[in-house]
Amino acid sequence: MAFTERSRAAREGILAAARRRFTEGGYERTTIRMVAADAGLDPSMVIRYYGSKDGLFSAAVDVDLRLPDVAGVPPDELGWILARHFVDLWESDFGRETLLILLRSAASHPAAAERVRTVFTDQVIPLVRKATGDVADADVRAALLSTHLLGTVLCRYILQLPPVVDADTLVASLAVLMQHILTGSLAEDQS
Amino acid sequence: MAFTERSRAAREGILAAARRRFTEGGYERTTIRMVAADAGLDPSMVIRYYGSKDGLFSAAVDVDLRLPDVAGVPPDELGWILARHFVDLWESDFGRETLLILLRSAASHPAAAERVRTVFTDQVIPLVRKATGDVADADVRAALLSTHLLGTVLCRYILQLPPVVDADTLVASLAVLMQHILTGSLAEDQS
């Protein structure tokens, strides 16, 4: 960091406020003035510490999905374990900011979309390759997995589509579908 | 309509330009000036015909999924038929504007999110109820169906997550998953 220890509280306060605002309203609807007001500081301080609004966004977006190691997991338990992990993640404060902050902005902010692609390539694809034993269509299965996961975040937390089921019910249906996506057939027949 | 026939071309030109812009950049990144420039008119005309930016958005967003009638369809063909329908819809110019225009804005614009909920309630739920013979968990299945469909639009057309598969491959995997969501088990076991 290029700043002294004395300003640490201010910098962290700005970052925390920024994460909340970006999570809630996305990139475009979040203003530097809002963030500064939340942090109890002057807007010029935000620029001083993070250079620009884009710089602030980059600093606020640091997504680690904290994916579990699936090395020794039996193949038919993958769906349940991952479903449990993601729902736990989303229902925590950390997870809410971690994924919503990106998804809320990605639809209209190119830099955020690029960041999602990076998370997918660096975190999801390696997981699926390891989980499936690196089958030929692992990348396609990873994409389908991400499709349903991001779709769930979108429908449940952003669009708030009815019916809103409880977390355990969500885990159950998610586990079934993720299991199918990871180890089931992806062409014709089979219910 | 409250305006004369003489301005019809202008009004339609504005609306067409607005749909393209809202589709491409979402609500926040689209300005009345852009729309007016595309339509070859003055920005004040946009206000005159549509009242405000929100009024223009409302006029531009009129989503009809054109869902097929599934009354006589054999249950085990539902997935394939719906998958084919949606991919054909998305790959057409009409479909691109129909769904992208909403989804691009829904993540950060509350009014757009509300519109998506309406489309879900009025079009998707009735379809799934009819398709499944109105089973007890039809609404949950409708939500899961929407989750995967919106996830697909998000990942494929907005985030452009790799790998980008061709339309036929997309239909195949989509058909399998939609079939499972509509008629498969949603709890435990079964691959």
Added chain:
DNA sequence: GTCTATAATTCGATAGAC
């Protein structure tokens, strides 16, 4: 019906006093 001109805000970002 269309455009010019402009009002009224709001934004991101900068300069400089303390």
Added chain:
DNA sequence: GTCTATCGAATTATAGAC
């Protein structure tokens, strides 16, 4: 390190000439 003051640009929206 923090804040006051402000610039310059962009936005939505309006008033009125033609």
